[in-house]
Amino acid sequence: MSEQLLKIEDLKVSVEEKKILDGVCLEIGEGEVHVLMGPNGTGKSTLVSAIMGDPRYSVDGGRIVFKGEDITEEKADARARRGIFLSFQTPEEIPGISLENFIRTARQAITGTPLKVFAFKRELKAEMDKLGMAPEYAERYLNVGFSGGEKKKAEILQLLMLKPSLALLDETDSGLDVDAVRTVTEGINAWHNEHNSLLIITHNAKILEGLKVDKVHVLEGGRIVKTGGAELIGEITEGGFNAVKEDN
Ligand SMILES: Nc1ncnc2c1ncn2[C@@H]1O[C@H](COP(=O)(O)OP(=O)(O)O)[C@@H](O)[C@H]1O
Ligand SMILES: [Mg+2]
Numbered sequence: 001m002s003e004q005l006l007k008i009e010d011l012k013v014s015v016e017e018k019k020i021l022d023g024v025c026l027e028i029g030e031g032e033v034h035v036l037m038g039p040n041g042t043g044k045s046t047l048v049s050a051i052m053g054d055p056r057y058s059v060d061g062g063r064i065v066f067k068g069e070d071i072t073e074e075k076a077d078a079r080a081r082r083g084i085f086l087s088f089q090t091p092e093e094i095p096g097i098s099l100e101n102f103i104r105t106a107r108q109a110i111t112g113t114p115l116k117v118f119a120f121k122r123e124l125k126a127e128m129d130k131l132g133m134a135p136e137y138a139e140r141y142l143n144v145g146f147s148g149g150e151k152k153k154a155e156i157l158q159l160l161m162l163k164p165s166l167a168l169l170d171e172t173d174s175g176l177d178v179d180a181v182r183t184v185t186e187g188i189n190a191w192h193n194e195h196n197s198l199l200i201i202t203h204n205a206k207i208l209e210g211l212k213v214d215k216v217h218v219l220e221g222g223r224i225v226k227t228g229g230a231e232l233i234g235e236i237t238e239g240g241f242n243a244v245k246e247d248n
């Protein structure tokens with residue numbers, strides 16, 4: 001059994017007075033890959049946003065424990081410094097800040113030490129190459145005019161450059177063509193190792209084929225209604241969520 005990285009205990013979360021999560025329990029060990037599935041609007045994005053500490057989501061009960069410490073009350077930037085990273089379902093466009101500056105600022109904020117500009121640029125270029133991103137994207141304003149696939153690649157680039165110990169990826173594959181799915185999967189695998197863990201929200205069987213999935217959770221009605229191994233993916237893809245719930 002691997003060392004525990006994240007533990008969520010009986011988490012209750014509401015958004016604008018509306019109760020969304022009603023007692024979510026979830027544990028992720030070091031190095032593990034977990035998939036979060038569930039019908040639309042059930043609270044998957046809410047859960048990862050609450051783990052990241054997005055202030056729009058209010059925690060009404062329960063605890064979030066990361067590396068043995070209670071971070072339930074902590075601000076998002078403090079959680080980022082601890083090594084938690086969230087890739088958004090719909091990445092925001094930020095005119096005025098280039099992709100490179102954005103990543104550099106984030107990395108400096110996380111490490112707390114000034115970075116060496118040329119080494120950083122070299123590293124950024126190498127990672128962009130791996131993702132098949134043309135170098136000029138480094139100078140483009142973050143996500144402005146990026147296609148869906150380019151936005152997702154920019155998120156994976158952040159993953160590679162910020163090296164979090166827990167990555168929360170929210171439907172990273174949506175809007176990607178088959179080649180881009182492969183690139184994204186390769187990017188995830190390049191970052192992943194036995195110490196850092198992934199919680200990915202996706203229904204795309206293709207992206208899941210490329211990952212070594214340890215556990216699958218189904219969220220419905222504000223709770224995790226089923227947890228199992230990678231075999232759940234096929235069962236859900238074939239028979240829908242009801243197929244896995246009936247034997248629960
Ligand atoms: N920022 C927000 N403002 C208002 N309502 C929200 C917000 N985020 C989520 N919700 C609502 O919370 C519910 C769960 O949404 P979400 O977590 O995005 O579901 P999922 O990711 O599973 O599709 C939905 O009813 C959604 O409308
Ligand atoms: Mg969502």
